[in-house]
Amino acid sequence: MRRKLFAAFAAWTMLVLASLLPAPASAATGLDFGGPYVLVDAQSGDVYAEHDALRPWYPASTTKLMTAFVVFQALKAGEITLDSPVVMSKTAYGQAYASHFFKPGEVLTVDNALKVMLTRSANDMAMAIAESVGNGFDDFILRMNLEARRLGMSRSRFVNPHGLHDTRQVTTARDLALLTRAIMSEFPRYKHYFSIEAIQVKGAVRRNTNLLLGRFRGASGMKTGYICDSGWNIVATARRGGRELIAVVLGARNAVDRAERAAALLEQGFDRGIGLFAGSRGDITKISSGSSYAQAGNMRPVVCGGGKQVAASPEHPQYKAIKGGPILIDTGEGFKPSHIGPRSGKRQVVAVAAGGVDGSGTDELARRVIVANIGVLPRPRPAIIQAVSPQYATAFAPKEAAPEPIVDPASLLVAPPSLLPRPRPQP
Template identity: 45%
Template sequence: MLNHIIGRLSLGGLLARAVSAAALLGAFGGAASAVTVPILVADVDSGRVIYSQAPTDPWFPASITKLMTTYVALDLVRQGRASMDTLITISPNAAAEPPSKMGFKPGTQLTLGNALKIIMVKSANDVAFAIGESLGGSIDNFAAMMNDSARRIGMRDSRWTNANGLPDPQQWTSARDMAILARALIRDFPDDHDLFSISAIQFGGAVIPNHNGLLGRYPGTDGMKTGFICSGGFNVVATATRGGRRIVAIVMGQPSARERDVKTADLFDYGFAQDGGNGPGLDALPGSSSAAPPDMRPYVCGGKKVPAIDEGPGAVSASATTAAQLVGGAAASSPSLALAAFSSPGMRARTLPPRAPLQPVAVWIGRSPAEGQQILAQQAAEAQAAAANVRAARLEAAKARREAVLAKRQAVQAAAKEAAAQKQAAKAAAKASGGVPRSASAYTSSESASMPEAKPGKGLTKAKDAAKPAAHKPVAAKPVAKPVAAKPAPKPAKKAAAKSDE
């Protein structure tokens, strides 16, 4: 469903409709507004437009913002207000920026030259933020410098609030403005254009490839920058040179890095097949009726987890078939037919050829590679010591836990022994008491003068009856009988009484 929606937003719906690519619209359900993703192809030298759709509509730029950051930095160097050796400091705020990032600690310093290489290849948000803070004094001041430079070079549709392109509802640009910026970077800083075509950087032992999936895959690609946020989709500003002619292509709002790269390559194929002098100039494109960019988050990311990096992987394999070949050469005379080829099954399954071997460019922190190595060695030693301290603390905590468990177990065992000893003592005391005391016995000796003579077979019963309390029943007083001389009890009764005492 997502691919179907985005396909209608981009160039995929053209084959079925056979209409002009500039009229392509996609509906986001129900009452939502129709949206056309911005696309533009222009000749760099002349500034003439080869193809465009929604070229002045506002759009969230994501990390292609870093091209504007780079323009301001290079312009300060040109004015003598900074140099490529100017130290950029990573502040706590810069270090706290979300990925993509280098992860430098607060207080880390690196030269502006290395910082620019890092943001062009790694698209590091922490480093771009630090460039803005260090050169502008604050991000707000640097954003004001970005806006001033944008107006001066002819960008009419852009508003900048930060230096790295992280989501901000108040920051946007347009495809036309990014084409103007690309031309200005090439025109104003010809000695620095290699900055945009670095295939990889090497920092310490790590090699980090460029997020631009066209570099080393599409012949002639020599820049510039990719970007991704959910609200803007996958964007790219790319340049390529063939036969001494350079073309810039801007593709925005794509659902994946692969589709962005493939469609840009096909636009290059189409552009190189055209005469670059027939279209209108970038300045002649009419303004947009849209007041603010659309939010593509529900359609690009939906409920999916956002990619771990802000660019996404580039295309990694496959076919060299071009758009012009797929439409039998009709692309040379018909942009509608050429762009309609995007919806064919062959196009949807296509990716770019494998990337050429990387040629990493070394970057470092500090003023020089030697100083950078010393800093890295010191940081490695500190990290090793910190890891050792963490391990020692964990072992100590584990030992404390074991001792606490053992102490608790011993306390439970001691309490159990104490309870058993008390129970045993209670049993011994009960046994020593001998049961019911003789004075409390319910039986009376047969020699008692007050006992009537016992008869054989009835002595036990009468003895039990005598033990009952007299208070249960009132007994009427009887006349006192005359004393009768006691007679010796019969031998059988004496025998029975003795038996009852046992």
């Protein structure tokens, strides 16, 4: 009798929890929810909720998580320090949707470059980092893909460091969760870069693009992303009571929508009892949902197509911001408080500026500044990485032999790009 009562209670609880999860995407378009999502325990890797977590998707600026990860690896290997120089070149400055906080020829420390890139999602700073760390752009992109392979991100490929649209650059919600777990476990000392609420640059205060920081209890990072083709993406982390969760939401309809959907997932994980069933949806490495899709989802018609206004519904929520208060959400029953609360406390602002770099290697630094000012980038040395970490030592045969594929194209299910693209000239 007791066993039957427990089984009935467990079944009822699971039904309640299922009703709290975001509505699934429709079979017809796969986009009514807005795209794939996954909720993962950062420590154990248990999956609490997911939908189409292996579906290829354009990463947009969540790409910068991998850009930062490669920098962290270079710091660990002793190739650079936080005071090493990052030079803003004309090529970097000319990237689309650049921040333009720093002009060509200006030099920042790696420390300040990371703060600018991750807080403001600066495309020009991401390119400057890729050009300045290691042996140049090609070498940096190669490292991004090698790290993806090492971490098991089998359905991801990178061709640029910032996430500007390229049909060859894809990832999945599962892969981004794997990357986030790696950052948290391998480089906990650098987690603070992802939680900076605002930076001050040349007198102007620029807030973080992550709306959860300072508005969602326990929010601790990580990164947002947006291009028309991907929709609005977010990788969000939060910590409460000794547990830290990772929510990845891809293809939301606007900046508030992605934050609200991530907050709803995180809230469920902390407060709705999902932790009682840890592992019931499998380990993060066992996910198969979404693997049948051959092409990345395309949100351009939805978020940039100028579609008609539709009535509020769970699939098409409407939002209203109250100055100094919470964000309200209407899912068809009138506006109510969302999971994104009022700002708690004063926003913490971190100042960043050019200069302050390590004085060693001044000849090389001067050369880089000259190159940045005249707009001619040097051809990097052969992209063979040496003495970085053990997994790189055997990644290539000697004498510049062609590298093995980053992933099996059949597994990726999208057309593989050339391994080492050169940045296109900017108009």
